[in-house]
Amino acid sequence: MSSESTYGKERNFDKTPEPEFHTQKSPAGDESLFVIQKHDAQQLHFDFRLEIDGVLKSWVLPKGPSMDPAQKRLAIPVEDHPIDYAGFEGVIPEDQYGGGTVMIWDRGSFQNNRIENNQPVSLKQCYEDGKIEISLNGDKISGDFTLVKAKNMDNNWLLIKKGTTDANYDPVSTENRSVVTGRTLKEIENSVK
Ligand code: MN
Numbered sequence: 534m535s536s537e538s539t540y541g542k543e544r545n546f547d548k549t550p551e552p553e554f555h556t557q558k559s560p561a562g563d564e565s566l567f568v569i570q571k572h573d574a575q576q577l578h579f580d581f582r583l584e585i586d587g588v589l590k591s592w593v594l595p596k597g598p599s600m601d602p603a604q605k606r607l608a609i610p611v612e613d614h615p616i617d618y619a620g621f622e623g624v625i626p627e628d629q630y631g632g633g634t635v636m637i638w639d640r641g642s643f644q645n646n647r648i649e650n651n652q653p654v655s656l657k658q659c660y661e662d663g664k665i666e667i668s669l670n671g672d673k674i675s676g677d678f679t680l681v682k683a684k685n686m687d688n689n690w691l692l693i694k695k696g697t698t699d700a701n702y703d704p705v706s707t708e709n710r711s712v713v714t715g716r717t718l719k720e721i722e723n724s725v726k
Contacts, residue, residue: 539612543630551625552617556587564642565656567669568619569598573718574633579705581608581692583643583665583680585656588613592690597705598674600698608680608690622711624725634722637713639704641671663690672712673704 540554566584571577579597582589592608599606622637647654647666659665663682669675677695682688709717716724 540614543612545629549625549629550623551621552615554615555617557616565645566616566619567641567643567667567671568637569594569639569671569674570621571597571636571638571718572631572633573635573722574625574631579638580611582614582619583656583667584616584619585660587616589616589618590660592680592692594692598678598692598694600674600676600694600702600704601700602694602696602698605691605693608692610688610690622713622716622721624722634718636711636716636718636721638708639671639673639712641669641675643670644668646677666695673708 544551546553566589568580568582568589570580570582572580576595579594580591581594581598582591584590591611591614593611594606594608596606619640620637622635624634625632627633645653645656645659645665645667647659647664654662656665665680666677667680668677676698679693679695680690681693682690711717711721714721
């Protein structure tokens with residue numbers, strides 16, 4: 534099934550404020566875009582999205598990202614989202630798919646670091662291989678990460694911090710505001726009432 538049909542099928546665009554699906558060039562020009570959204574749905578979680586080939590490849594992080602290399606965070610792959618989704622912050626009606634409040638928790642650019650035989654490996658290939666090596670450059674989250682499809686884990690992936698880090702920095706518990714609007718989830722929720 535195509536990216537568009539999966540995303541579109543799950544949503545009624547007369548009812549949800551989310552953007553409709555289309556592929557597009559990055560607004561970031563030569564750089565690739567990443568976004569992490571905090572989503573207060575049935576279960577509070579984080580959505581991790583990387584711009585690859587005109588769409589946002591997407592994973593659910595039940596616990597959010599960790600800056601500790603020892604903490605491998607489960608990343609459950611979900612349907613591709615349109616690039617415009619990186620600008621979506623608001624409230625999805627409760628009776629709609631993914632109903633709940635969405636915050637743009639962090640956003641920025643990322644760099645593809647994967648090189649094999651002295652050749653850069655395209656992000657598309659990295660995704661297909663289940664092996665993505667990137668540097669994130671966000672406000673809350675930055676540094677090197679790998680995102681790998683784990684063996685024997687039902688197609689799930691793991692997000693792992695690489696290299697040196699500040700073990701005391703745990704932004705998932707200390708950073709509670711939108712990187713774009715400075716609002717908390719509660720403030721976003723109240724803004725549409
Ligand atoms: Mn979500």
